[in-house]
Amino acid sequence: MMPNEMIYTRFERIWHWVLAILILPLLLTGFEIHGDYTMLGFEQAVDTHIIFAWALMGLLVFVIFWHMTTGEWKQYIPSSKNNLMAMLRYYAVDIFLGGGHPFHMTRKSKLNPLQRLAYLSLHVVITPVTWASGLLYLFYTSWGDWGLEGLSLTVVAMVHMAAAFAMLAFLIVHLYLAITTSEKPFGYVKAMISGYEKKE
Known part of the structure; x- marks a missing residue:
């Protein structure tokens, strides 16, 4: 067994967990604003x-x-160096049959090919759409000053909600894979706490 390798720096771990702490109440208050349930009340949910x-x-x-x-x-x-098809086969078949993981994490290459695509879509599609639609929604009274009178508040709200559902789906899949796909249960969660990944 090789010594454990530091994969995640302290700063990475801190911002990762702070991000999680901020996203969860945003989802909860967002769904309350949407009218899915009542806990804080509409005005307090909006303010929060x-x-x-x-x-x-x-x-x-x-x-x-x-x-x-x-x-x-x-x-x-x-990257073309990473075999996307091998990762697809692993998650679709090999993981259930005890097949070996085709990707081995290092400090300089933390994400497998599917993770790279997932995080890239999160960073360049889901997050910007969430920000843009949220800011438009927040400042809708200024649309006239910005020459955006033709925008529909309903459409902006629906885009923001769709982005929130995409974020929720990402979070669910992220948690499921982090908890269940490591050698030991919660192995990847522990790595994001300690910073170290166990090397076999």
Whole structure:
């Protein structure tokens, strides 16, 4: 057995867990604003949602800066060196038959080919759509000043809700895979707490 390898830096682990702490109340208050259930009441849900949204945007601006200055953004770029078909086969068949994992994580290459595509879509599609639609929704009274009178508030709200559902789907799949696909249950969750990945 090889010694454990440091995969996730302290800063990565901190922003990862703070991100989770901010996203969960955003989803809960967002669905309450949408009318799916009542817990805080509409006005308090809106106020809470806005506070957490600004906190999330502040965190993500800082995280984007960190990714750009450290070169960590390269982790999300699909690479021809990684075999996408082998990963698809692993998740569709081999994982259930005890087949070996075709990807081995290192500090410089943390994400397998499917993860790269998933995180890339999160960073360049889901998150920007969520931000843009949320900010438009928040400042809809200024649309006339910005020359956006033709926009439909209903359409913007539906786009924001669709992005929220996409984020929720990503979160569910992310948690499921983090808990169930490592050598030991919760292995990847433990790695995101300690920073170390066990090497066989």
